[in-house]
Amino acid sequence: MEVIMVYEERNTWSTLIVSVVVMIGYVIVVLQAAGGGPLTGVDWFPLMLWAIGISIGATIVLSILWGMIAGAKDPDDVGRSDVRDRDINRMGARVEQAFLVLAGLGVIALCAVGADVFWIANTMFLGFAVSTVIGSIARVIAYRRGLV
Secondary structure (H helix, E strand, O other), rough: OHHHHHHHHHHHHHHHHHHHHHHHHHHHHHHEEEEEEHHHOOOOHHHHHHHHHHHHHHHHHHHHHHHHHHHOOOOOOOOOHHHHHHHHHHHHHHHHHHHHHHHHHHHHHHHHHHHHHHHHHHHHHHHHHHEEEEHHHHHHHHHHOOOO
């Protein structure tokens, strides 16, 4: 049984796959850089910038490659979006915003207690990642089961 995916759904899957892989990679690299020592001693900023750059670049590349494969199979439908796609995207954005608010509140709380900048930055970074993953999952579910 072949699963047919529209343009926006393929892009959602690309974002979801890359986000999960890059975040796991980021955590592993940060833990290795700590070498059993305190995480606050890690030079996290360049690692985070690399993770962001790789995530953006890999998502674009995966979306393009997946689109090319889909375009070879069905050239008429490769980049089409409709009202359903926009509704699903809006719903996913609302889910993402909820998690960004939670991350923002976490950052404010960490600032209030004078936490190290490592924890503040990584809380927000994790908030961005979690919001992207959860928003993408919500979109995929909506594509597969429909909007309620």
